[in-house]
Amino acid sequence: xxxxxxxxxxxxxxxxxxxxxxxxxxxxxxxxxxxxxxxxxxxxxxxxxxxxxxxxxxxxxxxxxxxxxxxxxxxxxxxxxxxxxxxxxxxxxxxxxxxxxxxxxxxxxxxxxxxxxxxxxxxxxxxxxxxxxxxxxxxxxxxxxxxxxxxxxxxxxxxxxxxxxxxxxxxxxxxxxxxxxxxxxxxxxxxxxxxxxxxxxxxxxxxxxxxxxxxxxxxxxxxxxxxxxxxxxxxxxxxxxxxxxxxxxxxxxxxxxxxxxxxxxxxxxxxxxxxxxxxxxxxxxxxxxxxxxxxxxxxxxxxxxxxxxxxxxxxxxxxxxxxxxxxxxxxxxxxxxxxxxxxxxxxxxxxxxxxxxxxxxxxxxxxxxxxxxxxxxxxxxxxxxxxxxxxxxxxxxxxxxxxxxxxxxxxxxxxxxxxxxxxxxxxxxxxxxxxxxxxxxxxxxx
Amino acid sequence: xxxxxxxxxxxxxxxxxxxxxxxxxxxxxxxxxxxxxxxxxxxxxxxxxxxxxxxxxxxxxxxxxxxxxxxxxxxxxxxxxxxxxxxxxxxxxxxxxxxxxxxxxxxxxxxxxxxxxxxxxxxxxxxxxxxxxxxxxxxxxxxxxxxxxxxxxxxxxxxxxxxxxxxxxxxxxxxxxxxxxxxxxxxxxxxxxxxxxxxxxxxxxxxxxxxxxxxxxxxxxxxxxxxxxxxxxxxxxxxxxxxxxxxxxxxxxxxxxxxxxxxxx
Numbered sequence: 001x002x003x004x005x006x007x008x009x010x011x012x013x014x015x016x017x018x019x020x021x022x023x024x025x026x027x028x029x030x031x032x033x034x035x036x037x038x039x040x041x042x043x044x045x046x047x048x049x050x051x052x053x054x055x056x057x058x059x060x061x062x063x064x065x066x067x068x069x070x071x072x073x074x075x076x077x078x079x080x081x082x083x084x085x086x087x088x089x090x091x092x093x094x095x096x097x098x099x100x101x102x103x104x105x106x107x108x109x110x111x112x113x114x115x116x117x118x119x120x121x122x123x124x125x126x127x128x129x130x131x132x133x134x135x136x137x138x139x140x141x142x143x144x145x146x147x148x149x150x151x152x153x154x155x156x157x158x159x160x161x162x163x164x165x166x167x168x169x170x171x172x173x174x175x176x177x178x179x180x181x182x183x184x185x186x187x188x189x190x191x192x193x194x195x196x197x198x199x200x201x202x203x204x205x206x207x208x209x210x211x212x213x214x215x216x217x218x219x220x221x222x223x224x225x226x227x228x229x230x231x232x233x234x235x236x237x238x239x240x241x242x243x244x245x246x247x248x249x250x251x252x253x254x255x256x257x258x259x260x261x262x263x264x265x266x267x268x269x270x271x272x273x274x275x276x277x278x279x280x281x282x283x284x285x286x287x288x289x290x291x292x293x294x295x296x297x298x299x300x301x302x303x304x305x306x307x308x309x310x311x312x313x314x315x316x317x318x319x320x321x322x323x324x325x326x327x328x329x330x331x332x333x334x335x336x337x338x339x340x341x342x343x344x345x346x347x348x349x350x351x352x353x354x355x356x357x358x359x360x361x362x363x364x365x366x367x368x369x370x371x372x373x374x375x376x377x378x379x380x381x382x383x384x385x386x387x388x389x390x391x392x393x394x395x396x397x398x399x400x401x402x403x404x405x406x407x408x409x410x411x412x413x414x415x416x417x418x419x420x421x422x423x424x425x426x427x428x429x430x431x432x433x434x435x436x437x438x439x440x441x442x443x444x445x446x
Numbered sequence: 447x448x449x450x451x452x453x454x455x456x457x458x459x460x461x462x463x464x465x466x467x468x469x470x471x472x473x474x475x476x477x478x479x480x481x482x483x484x485x486x487x488x489x490x491x492x493x494x495x496x497x498x499x500x501x502x503x504x505x506x507x508x509x510x511x512x513x514x515x516x517x518x519x520x521x522x523x524x525x526x527x528x529x530x531x532x533x534x535x536x537x538x539x540x541x542x543x544x545x546x547x548x549x550x551x552x553x554x555x556x557x558x559x560x561x562x563x564x565x566x567x568x569x570x571x572x573x574x575x576x577x578x579x580x581x582x583x584x585x586x587x588x589x590x591x592x593x594x595x596x597x598x599x600x601x602x603x604x605x606x607x608x609x610x611x612x613x614x615x616x617x618x619x620x621x622x623x624x625x626x627x628x629x630x631x632x633x634x635x636x637x638x639x640x641x642x643x644x645x646x647x648x649x650x651x652x653x654x655x656x657x658x659x660x661x662x663x664x665x666x667x668x669x670x671x672x673x674x675x676x677x678x679x680x681x682x683x684x685x686x687x688x689x690x691x692x693x694x695x696x697x698x699x700x701x702x703x704x705x706x707x708x709x710x711x
Binding site for chain 1: 517548550554566567571617665
């Protein structure tokens with residue numbers, strides 16, 4: 001203190017070329033802060049990259065599948081004993097009736113290619129158990145083909161597929177009761193002969209789920225349709241209700257204790273754990289209203305309830321952010337309250353509302369917990385019907401499918417689950433990109 | 447035409463457009479306007495002057511019921527427009543605001559094209575039967591706001607892209623387009639530079655031939671330049687109201703004199 005008073009008169013003139021102590025400390029603090037920021041961003045990017053790489057590495061295999069092409073003779077005395085091609089009669093032959101044909105075709109291909117492997121048992125196990133069903137469906141659709149020999153492309157079994165994706169090795173096959181090293185040798189021989197190949201597989205996206213021991217034919221078809229239906233329900237309900245509620249609360253509602261209470265409760269609802277909404281949906285929509293279980297309509301209703309507060313809050317913020325001068329201008333030229341809101345406030349708030357909406361939808365798309373409680377975790381093989389009725393058909397959802405597959409024993413499902421995550425992420429990325437595009441399209445400057 | 451207008455003018459000088467009697471305004475517990483009675487003449491520029499927070503803007507906003515939008519604001523007393531009580535429960539403020547236009551302190555054009563800014567009022571009030579009529583109204587309003595020459599080639603460009611002075615004249619054109627009978631201006635030049643201010647003042651002078659103009663201003667020179675009548679507000683009271691020339695040269699109240707000479711405010 002004394003220094004300062006003394007220095008005031010006698011202090012040497014400070015130079016601009018040399019930093020004084022205070023400036024140095026201030027600059028150092030700023031540099032440190034910037035460094036923290038860079039570190040935080042770097043950590044986030046590294047974590048994201050790690051996640052992406054590991055999912056891609058695990059999941060990309062799900063989009064590739066090993067197929068075996070066999071010439072199968074559709075023996076008439078096995079498939080249509082009476083020879084009158086009556087579909088009803090032919091339908092009586094179950095998949096067990098088709099299995100021997102595949103077995104014969106496999107034996108033939110082994111013999112034709114001169115493949116000799118010591119101790120080879122059950123070469124037909126290279127083919128997925130789904131093959132018989134695939135053939136049966138084909139024959140029932142084309143009864144006239146019976147008696148002919150034609151090529152079929154069958155999915156290879158999960159273990160064979162895993163062999164070409166590095167999941168199964170000769171050593172692990174020796175310990176595995178489902179596959180033997182000899183069968184793997186046969187697979188290699190067939191690959192050399194051109195009867196077996198691994199290629200890109202769109203069916204992963206279109207097929208329905210499959211049972212525990214047929215991972216090779218499980219797909220996301222039903223889950224994608226289920227998720228899509230739920231998103232439609234959420235969009236149809238949450239968008240108009242959410243936007244209308246936020247407009248009313250922001251522009252028309254009187255400000256009193258009651259509206260304050262509503263406001264607090266909307267914020268509270270946004271923080272309620274999503275599984276609670278599942279219990280609510282179970283109690284109201286299924287037990288009370290009697291809607292079917294596992295149906296996208298119920299899932300959509302539950303997700304709408306969950307999403308509503310998450311749409312209302314950003315929508316209200318967007319409406320609040322519209323400058324009051326625009327409202328005054330509109331009222332000043334004699335616009336009614338409603339005209340003011342719809343002609344001026346809403347267009348200006350639209351980008352913010354849309355961003356909130358799409359983020360809400362994306363959250364709903366990724367939500368698993370409430371869906372478990374309303375039965376969407378069920379094993380569904382049937383595709384739901386077209387939109388209006390299909391909303392009431394059983395379906396699953398993408399995140400639930402991921403959850404489901406991660407619980408299954410066969411390691412092939414790990415790959416399927418990662419593949420499903422990739423699909424889910426692609427959906428989310430598309431939605432977020434849409435949000436950004438819409439935002440910039442609607443953005444107006446003033 | 448000129449003769450007619452001259453004759454008309456002398457008659458109109460005495461015709462009262464707006465009459466306020468015993469108006470009190472409360473913001474919650476705050477008594478913002480205290481028992482103000484004033485009459486505003488047709489085809490005249492009336493200026494409200496006074497220090498900040500004296501209630502002149504609040505009173506101006508009572509005249510077209512803009513205060514209705516503030517929930518805690520309460521207005522008592524009687525204000526009539528052409529002898530009709532504007533606070534009558536039967537009056538729709540929307541209809542009133544079509545008759546009593548307003549220009550705000552900060553230029554606030556809509557984030558739309560220049561054309562749409564001006565056309566908005568006539569559109570919502572159904573003043574134009576078809577596109578050509580609307581075009582005509584837009585052109586006439588922009589001409590009246592002395593903006594037509596500057597913007598006639600870029601009517602489709604956003605109104606927010608104009609300069610501050612142009613924006614304010616656009617707002618005046620927008621207010622004029624609905625063919626109001628009274629034009630309220632709340633410090634219309636406070637955000638403008640002297641050149642733009644001069645343009646707007648010139649405009650106000652022309653507007654008074656058709657409208658009753660009420661202007662709130664902080665600039666006493668402006669009040670002296672543009673107005674025929676001046677009202678001086680202080681702490682919510684209407685201190686003095688009369689001919690502008692008299693208020694500025696020979697005020698009756700000592701507070702008016704102090705304000706005009708710069709001792710309070």
